[in-house]
Amino acid sequence: METDTRIRILDAAERLFVMHGLDATTLRMITAEAQANLAAVNYHFGSKEALTEAVFRRRLTWLNEQRIAALSAFEAEAKGQPLKPRQIVEAFFGVAIRMAADHNGGQTFMRLLGRTYTEPTEFVRKFLAEEYAEVIARFKAAFFKALPDVPQEEFLWRFHFMMGALSYAISGTEALRLLGPIDDSDPEALYARLMSFLIGGLRAPLPDLVVKPVAKTARKPRAKRAA
Amino acid sequence: METDTRIRILDAAERLFVMHGLDATTLRMITAEAQANLAAVNYHFGSKEALTEAVFRRRLTWLNEQRIAALSAFEAEAKGQPLKPRQIVEAFFGVAIRMAADHNGGQTFMRLLGRTYTEPTEFVRKFLAEEYAEVIARFKAAFFKALPDVPQEEFLWRFHFMMGALSYAISGTEALRLLGPIDDSDPEALYARLMSFLIGGLRAPLPDLVVKPVAKTARKPRAKRAA
DNA sequence: GTCTATAGGGGGATAGAC
DNA sequence: GTCTATCCCCCTATAGAC
Numbered sequence: 001m002e003t004d005t006r007i008r009i010l011d012a013a014e015r016l017f018v019m020h021g022l023d024a025t026t027l028r029m030i031t032a033e034a035q036a037n038l039a040a041v042n043y044h045f046g047s048k049e050a051l052t053e054a055v056f057r058r059r060l061t062w063l064n065e066q067r068i069a070a071l072s073a074f075e076a077e078a079k080g081q082p083l084k085p086r087q088i089v090e091a092f093f094g095v096a097i098r099m100a101a102d103h104n105g106g107q108t109f110m111r112l113l114g115r116t117y118t119e120p121t122e123f124v125r126k127f128l129a130e131e132y133a134e135v136i137a138r139f140k141a142a143f144f145k146a147l148p149d150v151p152q153e154e155f156l157w158r159f160h161f162m163m164g165a166l167s168y169a170i171s172g173t174e175a176l177r178l179l180g181p182i183d184d185s186d187p188e189a190l191y192a193r194l195m196s197f198l199i200g201g202l203r204a205p206l207p208d209l210v211v212k213p214v215a216k217t218a219r220k221p222r223a224k225r226a227a
Numbered sequence: 228m229e230t231d232t233r234i235r236i237l238d239a240a241e242r243l244f245v246m247h248g249l250d251a252t253t254l255r256m257i258t259a260e261a262q263a264n265l266a267a268v269n270y271h272f273g274s275k276e277a278l279t280e281a282v283f284r285r286r287l288t289w290l291n292e293q294r295i296a297a298l299s300a301f302e303a304e305a306k307g308q309p310l311k312p313r314q315i316v317e318a319f320f321g322v323a324i325r326m327a328a329d330h331n332g333g334q335t336f337m338r339l340l341g342r343t344y345t346e347p348t349e350f351v352r353k354f355l356a357e358e359y360a361e362v363i364a365r366f367k368a369a370f371f372k373a374l375p376d377v378p379q380e381e382f383l384w385r386f387h388f389m390m391g392a393l394s395y396a397i398s399g400t401e402a403l404r405l406l407g408p409i410d411d412s413d414p415e416a417l418y419a420r421l422m423s424f425l426i427g428g429l430r431a432p433l434p435d436l437v438v439k440p441v442a443k444t445a446r447k448p449r450a451k452r453a454a
Numbered sequence: 455g456t457c458t459a460t461a462g463g464g465g466g467a468t469a470g471a472c
Numbered sequence: 473g474t475c476t477a478t479c480c481c482c483c484t485a486t487a488g489a490c
Contacts (some may be wrong), residue, residue: 005455021346024250026483037457042485044455063259115345117246117402132405140406156406163402164395165388165428171345178359179367179383190433193384201392205420206426220246232473254466263474269467271473 008034008156011105015191018112018171022052022115022121053127056116059099059109060128066095071138082146089198091140093166097194100170101187114171117163147202154206162198169194233271235261238332240282245339249348286326286336287344287355288309291362293322298365310372316425319366320393324421327397328414344390359409363378374429381433389425396421405451 012034016025016095045051070091074083100110116124116173119217143155150158169190184190189201239261243252254275258265272278279300297318301310327337343351370382377385396417403409411417 021248021250023248024348027485028483038455038484040455040459040484041310048484050406111363118342118345119399128404136405136407154420157396157417158402158424159406160403160409161392161397161424164391164393166391167345167395168387168391169384176383176387178356178363179386180363182380182383182387189434189436190384192436193381194388196431196434197385197388197428200431201424201428204423207416209416209419218256253464255464264465264473266468266475267473275466 003039004036005036009041009044009051010055010058013051014105014108014112017052017055018108018115021115021119022124042135050211052124054111056124056127057120059106059130059133060113063099065178066099067092067135068138070095071142075142076126077220079132085143085146085202086195086199087088088139088142089162089195089202090172092135093198094195095190097191101191111171114167117167132176141171150206161201165194165198165201186216228397230316232263232267233259236263236268236271236278237282241339242336244282245277245342247321247414248342248346249351276350279351281395283340283351283354284358287358288331288338290323290326291358293321293326294362295320295365297322298369302369309375310369312373312429313426314371315366315369315373316389316422320389320425321418321422323393323417323435324396328418338398339395344394370383377433385429388428389427392424392428 008071009030013025013030015044016029016033020029028038030051031040038149040046045054059221071083073086074087074091083192096110101107116128140156140159143159144152147155176184240252241258243256243260246252247256254263257278258267261267268275268278272281298310298315301314301318321400323337326333328334337432340342343355352359367383370386374382403411
């Protein structure tokens with residue numbers, strides 16, 4: 001019945017971080033929520049910063065392994081052929097959405113992750129960059145192969161926009177209330193909605209960019225067909 | 228050459244808020260940056276919270292007025308006919324992107340706004356809800372009219388996803404580095420890229436919400452009619 | 455391993471001189 | 473309007489008893 005103090009601290013920190021942000025969450029709040037002593041954090045983790053890293057690493061490593069596993073499975077199936085964009089989106093964003101639907105802590109963590117991208121503490125940013133390096137490299141390569149007609153820079157922006165949509169899909173329960181009453185209780189529906197939106201955006205007609213203009217000139221508002 | 232202390236404090240707070248977040252920014256940092264005395268914040272604004280509100284209100288009111296003006300202009304032109312989705316997206320997101328391109332403070336502010344949605348302090352959330360009430364109502368109505376075949380709940384989610392993409396488009400300069408080197412120096416290009424992505428997502432085929440959970444229990448009767 | 459107690463540093467806010 | 477000085481609070485981290 002009595003769970004490990006270390007685990008209780010990680011769980012409490014995760015919950016409080018997502019509610020109040022990293023900085024506004026104090027060790028006193030964490031240890032009170034975890035029913036542990038104030039000194040327990042420093043005993044088990046060494047510092048607040050080290051605890052923060054542990055909170056992220058605990059689930060993020062697993063999440064990115066799942067993403068890579070999903071991508072690898074599709075690639076094995078495709079036998080060297082480019083994947084369908086939908087499969088790659090599924091492997092990256094679908095896995096994240098499913099983790100966000102997991103009420104056993106995954107949900108809390110994904111909300112934390114969603115708000116952390118736009119909340120850049122120096123050490124968290126550095127840490128995230130390391131944790132993401134491999135998965136980003138794998139998915140970039142897969143996307144470039146699957147979408148040879150989309151310029152790579154255009155794709156990187158779209159990937160970035162997709163991450164924004166994912167972030168709001170997950171952590172947006174609060175911000176969403178701005179728009180009025182909405183039902184966010186069905187993870188399957190959210191999954192379907194987000195996938196549809198992302199693929200629509202990813203495969204949108206390419207914007208008609210002026211080819212490196214030095215002077216400001218009129219632009220044609222029309223777009224071209226995408227691949 | 229000596230500008231108003233009040234203005235210098237607002238500018239300094241805006242810059243520091245976007246760099247460190249609301250909570251981690253101290254009055255001491257703000258007054259040092261503004262070359263003002265520590266007591267000046269409380270003299271001019273009353274409290275840190277009141278200063279925070281002033282920082283947001285200064286530009287947000289103007290931004291939302293611009294959005295409503297842009298929408299009204301399109302509506303006047305349309306003479307009662309539904310607008311094109313592209314026009315509504317332009318009025319809401321285009322205005323924001325253009326403000327983000329304004330190096331005269333607008334850029335800083337939009338980055339702040341982008342990270343604030345996912346960083347919910349109770350009083351900021353309440354404040355944003357008030358500031359946004361009118362503009363949200365106007366744009367929801369316009370979208371519903373322009374997209375009669377998209378179920379309203381589906382649209383609200385898509386609007387939410389679009390806000391996520393906007394947020395990352397603006398404040399994502401940092402998070403973006405995860406993806407590798409990328410050129411974010413051309414606001415016109417960013418504008419074109421985001422518009423294209425948003426409209427692609429907004430007009431994506433509707434997700435089939437009923438077929439998905441086939442292995443699980445039956446879900447709600449229907450996903451309304453599709454177009 | 456877990457606790458109490460405390461050190462040592464900032465934090466927001468304010469009183470009162472100028 | 474602006475400044476100095478200060479109050480009182482809460483923070484992280486640690487020393488040392490149990």
